[in-house]
Amino acid sequence: MEAADNVLLKTVLIHNKKNCLVTLFSTHICWGLMSCGADAIGQYLEPFYYQRHESVPIQEIIAITPEKIQHAQEKKQNASLGIELISLETRSFCLHVVKRVGGHRWRVRKVIFDCPDGQACGDWIDAVQSRLNSKEYGRPKHLLTFINPFGGKRKAVKIYEEKIEPLFYLAGIASEVIVTERANHAHDYILEEDLRHYDGIICVGGDGMFAELLNGLLRRTQQDAGIHDANQETKLVNPRLKLGVIPGGSTDAVVYTTCGINDPVTSALHIIIGETVGVDVCSIHQENQILRYCVSMLAYGYFGDVLIDSEKHRWMGPKRYDWSGFKRWCKKFVYEAEISYLECPDTRHHPRDGSRCFAGCEICNSIQHSEGESLYSDDKWQTFQGRFISFQSITMPCRCDLSPNGVSPSQHLSNGYTDLIIAKECSQVDFLRHMWRVKSKTTDQFDFDFVEVHRVKAFKFRPILEDGEDEENDDSNGRQRLRTRQLRASSWNCDGEVLTEGFIDVKVHHQLIKLFARNIEDERQLKTDFCETSCYSCSARR
Numbered sequence: 001m002e003a004a005d006n007v008l009l010k011t012v013l014i015h016n017k018k019n020c021l022v023t024l025f026s027t028h029i030c031w032g033l034m035s036c037g038a039d040a041i042g043q044y045l046e047p048f049y050y051q052r053h054e055s056v057p058i059q060e061i062i063a064i065t066p067e068k069i070q071h072a073q074e075k076k077q078n079a080s081l082g083i084e085l086i087s088l089e090t091r092s093f094c095l096h097v098v099k100r101v102g103g104h105r106w107r108v109r110k111v112i113f114d115c116p117d118g119q120a121c122g123d124w125i126d127a128v129q130s131r132l133n134s135k136e137y138g139r140p141k142h143l144l145t146f147i148n149p150f151g152g153k154r155k156a157v158k159i160y161e162e163k164i165e166p167l168f169y170l171a172g173i174a175s176e177v178i179v180t181e182r183a184n185h186a187h188d189y190i191l192e193e194d195l196r197h198y199d200g201i202i203c204v205g206g207d208g209m210f211a212e213l214l215n216g217l218l219r220r221t222q223q224d225a226g227i228h229d230a231n232q233e234t235k236l237v238n239p240r241l242k243l244g245v246i247p248g249g250s251t252d253a254v255v256y257t258t259c260g261i262n263d264p265v266t267s268a269l270h271i272i273i274g275e276t277v278g279v280d281v282c283s284i285h286q287e288n289q290i291l292r293y294c295v296s297m298l299a300y301g302y303f304g305d306v307l308i309d310s311e312k313h314r315w316m317g318p319k320r321y322d323w324s325g326f327k328r329w330c331k332k333f334v335y336e337a338e339i340s341y342l343e344c345p346d347t348r349h350h351p352r353d354g355s356r357c358f359a360g361c362e363i364c365n366s367i368q369h370s371e372g373e374s375l376y377s378d379d380k381w382q383t384f385q386g387r388f389i390s391f392q393s394i395t396m397p398c399r400c401d402l403s404p405n406g407v408s409p410s411q412h413l414s415n416g417y418t419d420l421i422i423a424k425e426c427s428q429v430d431f432l433r434h435m436w437r438v439k440s441k442t443t444d445q446f447d448f449d450f451v452e453v454h455r456v457k458a459f460k461f462r463p464i465l466e467d468g469e470d471e472e473n474d475d476s477n478g479r480q481r482l483r484t485r486q487l488r489a490s491s492w493n494c495d496g497e498v499l500t501e502g503f504i505d506v507k508v509h510h511q512l513i514k515l516f517a518r519n520i521e522d523e524r525q526l527k528t529d530f531c532e533t534s535c536y537s538c539s540a541r542r
């Protein structure tokens with residue numbers, strides 16, 4: 001099963017009032033009822049586990065703490081003396097480990113072991129703690145935390161104080177907390193202050209708040225490295241600091257997509273265990289300047305207008321998106337643009353390939369990009385010109401409550417491409433059918449003749465706004481009729497923030513940032529706590 005030299009500690013301890021064999025390996029800890037047999041010539045064999053035993057990867061241990069339990073002998077002594085003596089020697093320890101409770105939700109489970117004496121207990125605590133401190137797990141020790149008190153249902157401060165702070169304390173994470181006082185407070189702080197002693201920056205807020213962290217950190221990193229990020233051809237530098245989000249917003253698409261659920265405790269546990277996932281980032285340029293960085297959705301037309309309208313109804317909380325979406329749908333506006341794009345050369349990868357991005361995704365890990373080559377001299381650019389209701393560029397699957405599979409279900413976190421989704425001019429009923437399918441878990445939202453999808457490395461968007469003249473069908477006398485275009489300008493919905501510039505150039509940067517999250521686990525592969533050495537958690541690390 002395991003190489004003997006991987007065993008760091010092996011002892012018989014008491015767990016749930018039964019003798020258990022507990023073994024600490026370099027990668028995980030196992031415990032279970034044991035059996036001591038004898039071989040053919042009557043010599044005793046090493047104790048071994050019965051078939052079913054439990055195993056937890058070191059990565060999934062949140063903390064190990066001494067446990068103050070009065071042992072039977074002490075209780076007896078105290079009873080006979082009629083007074084309560086508290087033993088100075090702790091003989092029990094508690095492992096706080098990740099427990100999966102379904103639907104990607106994580107909780108903390110306590111597992112208590114009683115040792116024969118204080119010395120053995122101390123040895124166990126030291127041995128496990130030294131594994132937890134090992135650099136290979138990359139656990140954060142110092143975090144900078146921004147809390148947006150006005151995001152979502154305005155509960156971010158309460159969420160942090162009641163649910164997150166105690167967990168960080170348990171895991172030995174020191175967190176400097178800043179409650180933001182205005183929009184862009186976090187962005188400006190990251191640009192200007194000394195960040196050297198942090199391992200990561202996190203926020204309690206929504207996608208807009210995360211976008212502040214992302215933009216602040218990427219700009220700061222390029223600035224410190226002397227990189228001119230306005231130039232689209234520049235190879236950007238990866239930040240040293242990792243980012244994390246604890247959901248406290250309205251949509252929480254980033255956290256939903258990377259953890260599978262918008263649950264604050266689950267996100268805090270993803271951060272504590274220190275596992276990270278690389279995430280692609282789009283840089284958005286106009287002429288010789290960089291406008292923003294974006295990780296999830298960049299949308300023009302319907303979703304741009306919905307965002308602008310929803311800002312007027314912030315008091316409604318997350319429901320504002322439904323209300324504004326309904327209002328915009330009733331009005332049906334059509335837009336026109338010329339969109340040039342550089343499609344993914346590998347035809348196996350496209351927005352309808354049926355793949356899913358899970359933890360340890362093979363597609364994300366295997367795709368190679370030839371960095372440094374100029375995209376703009378490439379002659380493989382293609383062009384779409386026409387009318388549409390909605391244009392979206394989706395760089396991660398963008399899952400949320402309203403769309404459990406995501407706006408682009410086969411998109412990946414770090415394949416180096418963004419998915420273009422163009423819902424061309426169609427009837428309101430057809431557009432509604434398309435949007436309805438985005439909410440569904442089973443139907444293909446792209447299976448309409450008015451929806452066009454492409455997986456691209458870069459694109460250029462040029463809105464067409466001038467009133468012009470369109471040819472219409474010939475009338476009964478064979479003459480062509482002309483009509484004046486009524487074209488609207490929209491704004492961009494950039495990760496939930498408004499961007500008013502119309503024409504833009506966008507380029508995807510492969511795995512530019514690291515996010516504290518494991519990525520969604522494929523629950524079909526996961527077994528329960530009982531492990532016969534083949535559970536996902538263990539096998540992924542062997």
Ligand SMILES: Nc1ncnc2c1ncn2[C@@H]1O[C@H](COP(=O)(O)OP(=O)(O)OP(=O)(O)O)[C@@H](O)[C@H]1O
Pocket residue numbers: 147148149150151152153180181182183184185204205206207208209210212248249250251252253495496497
């Ligand atoms: N103290 C503050 N006062 C006003 N606005 C703030 C403050 N702190 C941050 N903001 C801004 O609030 C905006 C929205 O925040 P956030 O993303 O956390 O919530 P949300 O919009 O409800 O959620 P989502 O983006 O997931 O839909 C962000 O753009 C952020 O810049």
